[in-house]
Every structure is written in C-alpha cells, then in structure tokens.
Amino acid sequence: MTANKALPWNEIKQILEKSKFKKMLEKISASTFNFAANQGNKSKVTKSTLKMLQQTDPEHATLERAEKLADIMQLFAKGFIKKK
Numbered sequence: 351m352t353a354n355k356a357l358p359w360n361e362i363k364q365i366l367e368k369s370k371f372k373k374m375l376e377k378i379s380a381s382t383f384n385f386a387a388n389q390g391n392k393s394k395v396t397k398s399t400l401k402m403l404q405q406t407d408p409e410h411a412t413l414e415r416a417e418k419l420a421d422i423m424q425l426f427a428k429g430f431i432k433k434k
Contacts, residue, residue, distance in 0.1 A: 363433065375430075386427035396420040 366375060385391055400416035 380431075383427045383431050386423055387431055389424070392420060392424065395423060399423070 365371060386395055396413075396416050399419045400411060400413060403411035403416055403419070
C-alpha cells in the first residue's frame, strides 16, 4: 500500500469540509499546494518545517521529524490537488 492510499482521504475530506477548516483552506492559494506537492521543493519544505518545529515544539525539533512531516505535507498537498 502506498503512503498516499494509507492516508484516510474520506476522513480528511469530512474534516476539511467543516466551515472553519474550509474557510482556512480557501485562503491558501493553489500555487502553495502545488509548491508543497512538488518533490523538487522537498528540501525547502523540510527546512521550513524544521524552522516551524523549532519555534513551536523545540523539544522535538529534529531534522528526521521535519522530514517525516514534510513527507506528510507533500502527500496531503498532492491528494488535496487531486481531490479538488
């Protein structure tokens, strides 16, 4: 099973359709999702994720965790673009 199929897209879609998430996602441009989904931008997404972790969760801010979160964000962005 691929990681993309492992994500519970039906559940994610239900959560995102709730008004507060829907309004939040509407503020995010398509180019942002395309940037995040592009494998060529993985190092930039990882670097940005690590910076965010250092600010919000310094105790767990490791490169390995940032890479895993970046992978999840890229899968989400790809799935979101596909489902949209």
